[in-house]
Amino acid sequence: MSFAVNALICASYFSRRNKRRRRRYHVHPILVERLLEGEFCKLFWRLQEDEEKFFDYFKMSIRSFDELQARLQDNLKHCNMFRVPIQPIERLAVTLRYFVTGQTYEDLHFRFRIGAATIGNIIQEVSKNIWSLLHQECLSIPKTQEGCLQIAAGFETVANFPNCIGCIDGKHVRIICPEHSGSLYSNYKKFYSVVLLAMCDSDYRFTYINVGACGADSDSNIFRRSSLFTKLQNGEIILPPPKPLPHTTEPLAYMIIGDAAFGISNKVLRPYARSNLTHKKKIFNYRLSRARRYIESTFGIMSNKFKIFHRPMNTSLPNTTTIIKACCVLHNYIRERDGYRIQDTLTIVGFNDLRHNANSNIRSGDAIRDKFANYFVSPDGCIPWQNACIF
Incomplete structure (x- = not known):
């Protein structure tokens, strides 16, 4: 009986093996x-x-x-x-x-x-x-003070925001749920994603990217774990010395501009919370949003150029990270050589904002923000149309 069973098992095994080998x-x-x-x-x-x-x-x-x-x-x-x-x-x-x-x-x-x-x-x-x-x-933070000063001059010229060395923001890139990941990559909007944290200059070029953080992770934690934050804290990024704002005498540090998702610090400026805003705070938020739109437009140009961001990526996580990084580099490569089409800056498709997390306020950051706000409502720092834009 056992011999017959073994014979049937062997026959079945070799039959399946021959079928697998048979290629049309x-x-x-x-x-x-x-x-x-x-x-x-x-x-x-x-x-x-x-x-x-x-x-x-x-x-x-x-x-x-x-x-x-x-x-x-x-x-x-x-x-x-x-x-x-x-x-x-x-x-x-x-x-x-x-x-x-x-x-x-x-x-x-x-x-x-x-x-x-x-x-x-x-x-x-x-x-x-x-x-x-x-x-x-094509994609690196300036290693010299001259490079940072060139970026700051661009923001002061095109966005009327002095002492700015970059705009930072994070976006969710849709992915298919990775195997055995549970809810790790499920974000607050209930789809699966990895986070692209990026900083740009006033010419719609990325100067820093961080790719691959889980969609469920908070925005502040992603930034604080990034190499950009580490280099800023350790002084590895050589920032220019504080410089007075135009027509003033008190030196102010060079800052990075972010949205409400980032905690304020002595390196990052974020808008005032949108509740009971005074005229000065509304003006500051408007001026900051005029500068911050450059990172939004940079995401928009890239996503409208590369439609891969319009659908969930169905590759493995390491491959997805590699593809996103290659697209960011190509964006800068094409931007420097071929420019951009203005219609690509009007909408952002394929990305979703990070969730607001405003638990981190540092007093030195608040003081710096107040000085910028006072400057923007002063005769030296105001622009003619700003009052009309906040009402």
């Missing part, structure tokens, strides 16, 4: 046609004949694409003795279309005639290389 195709005929029917081979070379269409397709100019491809080429080369490898230029094109359209791997599989798993590997490889090669050049 080594490479599916649809994929074999990649070099003739794939979207890259049929469309890319025609796009290069039309600058406007090329920009609409990749969201960057031909010159910017060629420069990026040349810098990534050596790291994206592959050798294969059995089939023609996918060239670096096509790998970059697939990755950019993934960012720009927000399509799934399966959608791109049929368009480019490349396997869905291969597309996933390509996107991760290209994203890692974009970050490693470009982040020091």
Whole structure:
């Protein structure tokens, strides 16, 4: 009896094993046609004949694409003795279309005639290389006082806010619930997310990003655990010495501007709480919001350029973090070379604000904020239209 049972088990095992080994195709005929029917081979070379269409397709100019491809080429080369490898230029094109359209791997599989798993590997490889090669050049906090002074001069010119070295904000990026994560990534709006904490200058460029914090985490905790906060506290970021505001004599420190989600300190300015505001406080909140809109617009430009932020990301958490970081670097890369379209700054799609958490008030920060508020209502610091904007 036992012999018969064992024989049946062995027969069933080998039968299933043979079925698993049996493949209909080594490479599916649809994929074999990649070099003739794939979207890259049929469309890319025609796009290069039309600058406007090329920009609409990749969201960057031909010159910017060629420069990026040349810098990534050596790291994206592959050798294969059995089939023609996918060239670096096509790998970059697939990755950019993934960012720009927000399509799934399966959608791109049929368009480019490349396997869905291969597309996933390509996107991760290209994203890692974009970050490693470009982040020091395109996305970094100024390492000198001259760099900070240049940012401050920009905010003073375009936003009428002196002594500002950056605007900071955090946004929720939607994701599919990771396995075995429970409610760790569920935020207060009841969807799953990771947090992108970023700081920008007055030219809509990121100067700092922190990616990957859990959606359930509080905004203040994310900032306090960030390397930016650590470097500010330890003096690793060399800020310019305090400087008097225009037409005044008392020196004031250079500050970072944030919204109500951040606790006030001697490094970060936030608006007054919106209850029983005096005229002076309303003016300060208005002036601060005029400067803070640059980080909102920076998020808006990036999310409207890269539609990947318009839907939940369904990749693993490490891969999601890599993709977000690559998009931020590409945003700066394109911004410096091709500018931006004004309509991209008008709306923010794909991001959600962090929850307000106002438990941290530091007296030195309150005193600095009051000095800025007094300046903005004084004859030296007021702007002609500010009173009309708060009523």
